[in-house]
Amino acid sequence: MKIHKYDTVIVGAGGAGMRAAIESTKRSRTAVLTKLYPTRSHTGAAQGGMAAALANVEEDNWEWHTFDTIKGGDYLVDQDAAEILAKEAIDSVLDLEKMGLPFNRTPDGTIDQRRFGGHSRNHGEAPVRRSCYAADRTGHMILQTLYQNCVKEGVEFFNEFYVLDQLIADVDGVKTSVGVVAYELATGEIHVFQAKAVIYASGGCGKFFKVTSNAHP
Numbered sequence: 659m660k661i662h663k664y665d666t667v668i669v670g671a672g673g674a675g676m677r678a679a680i681e682s683t684k685r686s687r688t689a690v691l692t693k694l695y696p697t698r699s700h701t702g703a704a705q706g707g708m709a710a711a712l713a714n715v716e717e718d719n720w721e722w723h724t725f726d727t728i729k730g731g732d733y734l735v736d737q738d739a740a741e742i743l744a745k746e747a748i749d750s751v752l753d754l755e756k757m758g759l760p761f762n763r764t765p766d767g768t769i770d771q772r773r774f775g776g777h778s779r780n781h782g783e784a785p786v787r788r789s790c791y792a793a794d795r796t797g798h799m800i801l802q803t804l805y806q807n808c809v810k811e812g813v814e815f816f817n818e819f820y821v822l823d824q825l826i827a828d829v830d831g832v833k834t835s836v837g838v839v840a841y842e843l844a845t846g847e848i849h850v851f852q853a854k855a856v857i858y859a860s861g862g863c864g865k866f867f868k869v870t871s872n873a874h875p
Contacts, residue, residue, distance in 0.1 A: 660849045664689045664814075667838055667853035669821050672699035673797070675859035676804035679813045682857070689851060690808070691819045691840055697801045700861055700873055704797030706774050707789030710747040714768040715787040720744040722779055723788065730776045751790050759803040761792050818843040824856065 665686030668675050675690060682688045692699065711718040723744035728735045755761060755769060762770040774789035792799040808815070825837040837852040864872035 660847065661852065662689065662849060663852045665853065666855045666857065667691065667851045668857045668859055669838060670699075670859035670861060671696035671805075671815065671817075672859065672861055673701035673800050673804060674861070675699075675857075676801070676808050676813075678857050678859055679808050680804065680811055682855075683808075683811045683813045686854075687814075689814045689816060689853075691816045691821055691838070691851065693818060693820045693843070695817050696805050696808075696815060697798075699801060702798045702801050703871060703873065704800070705794045707772065707791030707796050708747070708751055708800075709774065709777060709788050710751040710790050711744065711788060712748060712751065712769060712771060712790065714764060715771045716779075718779060718786050718788055720748065722781060722786070723747065723777075725781045726776050726778055729782070754800065754803060757803050757807050759792060759799050761790055816840070816842075816849075819849065821860075822848075825850070825852070 666682045666688045668679050668682070668688065668690045671690050671692035671694070675692070676696060679688050679690050690696070709723060711720045711723045713719065721744070724741050727740040727743060728737055751769065764770045769790050771787040772789050772791060773785050773787050777786050777788040778784060779786040819840040819842055821838050821840045823839040824835055825839065826833050827836045829836075835856045837850065838856060840849045840851060842849060862872065864870040865874065
């Protein structure tokens with residue numbers, strides 16, 4: 659059994675996991691554990707684009723995006739979280755652009771946007787062009803861009819490692835996550851990753867729903 663020590667361990671190397679790794683590696687020694695090679699993660703299946711109220715093509719704003727998100731979730735959505743999502747989506751898309759993601763462009767050079775299901779202006783009045791895209795391979799481009807930046811930042815990847823369990827310890831009377839136990843698929847060996855922080859970005863929540871594009875392992 660091998661023991662590894664890191665400041666931060668991230669479980670999952672899709673869009674969320676690698677974006678978290680880029681931030682955490684600036685402040686701490688970071689390891690990313692993934693059961694696949696990172697650029698094969700399920701984020702690559704996303705085609706249509708990313709919703710962000712950039713208003714590059716027609717009038718739009720984050721409040722309309724927030725309304726669409728809440729309405730799309732049958733008003734069961736955490737409304738504070740929906741507001742954060744809509745506000746921060748704008749900077750998130752611009753961050754990806756600065757990292758080198760090759761978005762489609764308008765004639766004047768800004769990120770192009772197109773219509774997508776559930777995107778409306780003025781609280782449902784009419785469709786709006788809100789989806790930022792890179793042809794029909796947006797998710798693939800997100801993965802490639804994030805992976806290249808992770809390599810640039812020195813993130814350490816453990817590819818084809820399957821996380822089996824979480825390590826819990828009693829720290830000052832509080833049960834705290836202190837790492838994970840993982841299985842190396844290539845060798846069958848067990849690895850223990852000790853960490854001060856564990857981030858789960860393992861996806862799969864789409865399978866809660868009857869109709870989903872999420873893959874079934």
